[in-house]
Amino acid sequence: MRKSDRLFQLTNILRRHQPLTAKQLAEKLMVSERTIYRYVDDLSLSGIPIYGEPGIGYRLSEGFELPPLQLSPGELEALITGVSFIASLTGRDFAASAHSLLSKIEAALPNRSEVLSNEDRVVRVPAHHRESEAYQVWGMLHSAIERGCWLAISYNSLSQVETSRTIFPLGLFYWGGIWTLGSWCMLRRDYRDFRVDRISELELCAFEGVLPEGVSLSAYIEFKSTKAD
Numbered sequence: 173m174r175k176s177d178r179l180f181q182l183t184n185i186l187r188r189h190q191p192l193t194a195k196q197l198a199e200k201l202m203v204s205e206r207t208i209y210r211y212v213d214d215l216s217l218s219g220i221p222i223y224g225e226p227g228i229g230y231r232l233s234e235g236f237e238l239p240p241l242q243l244s245p246g247e248l249e250a251l252i253t254g255v256s257f258i259a260s261l262t263g264r265d266f267a268a269s270a271h272s273l274l275s276k277i278e279a280a281l282p283n284r285s286e287v288l289s290n291e292d293r294v295v296r297v298p299a300h301h302r303e304s305e306a307y308q309v310w311g312m313l314h315s316a317i318e319r320g321c322w323l324a325i326s327y328n329s330l331s332q333v334e335t336s337r338t339i340f341p342l343g344l345f346y347w348g349g350i351w352t353l354g355s356w357c358m359l360r361r362d363y364r365d366f367r368v369d370r371i372s373e374l375e376l377c378a379f380e381g382v383l384p385e386g387v388s389l390s391a392y393i394e395f396k397s398t399k400a401d
Contacts, residue, residue, distance in 0.1 A: 182211055183220060191229035243281065249295065251277065256297035261346065263311030306351050306368040310344070313353055313368065316376065317341045326373035327366055334372070338379050339364070342389045354392050356383060363392050
């Protein structure tokens with residue numbers, strides 16, 4: 173990452189989480205504390221109102237605002253492509269949020285002519301996924317994960333065996349064409365993966381069971397990496 177990008181990143185971090193010590197900033201930027209001291213000096217010399225309080229950390233002067241958003245053509249194309257993937261491959265509500273974010277960023281650009289028209293975009297994302305079974309239930313799964321809700325699902329296995337499961341959803345994972353749902357399964361008393369496109373029925377359930385201690389998304393990911401080894 174270029175030094176200018178790190179300086180911009182440091183300024184943004186302070187805008188959101190001030191005050192922060194040099195050690196905390198070094199951990200967030202993955203650099204040394206000595207480098208943070210140099211960055212702070214560089215920002216001060218460039219006119220950024222940053223100051224430090226002994227024992228407390230660095231702050232930006234109240235009311236400080238960064239100059240208008242600047243994106244390179246490559247950064248803007250990457251952003252638009254990312255939004256297109258989200259709109260095509262997730263769910264309706266998530267897609268709407270992605271488009272709303274892109275509109276806000278485009279509105280903040282000082283030169284609106286930099287925004288690529290549909291005809292000029294060389295990277296295209298087909299929208300056919302929006303007709304799939306996965307697209308129809310993705311939003312419900314995402315919402316259930318955020319709310320920490322148990323789900324009752326009907327699931328068709330690859331061997332065409334249908335089962336009913338009560339699961340606690342932990343995370344959604346995309347594998348280049350297939351979404352899977354990482355979950356805690358009450359039937360198996362273990363972590364299980366479910367292909368989203370093979371979930372035939374889905375509803376929130378009033379199950380009041382308590383998750384075993386230690387069950388979490390991070391524990392699931394560790395469990396999967398251990399099995400992969």
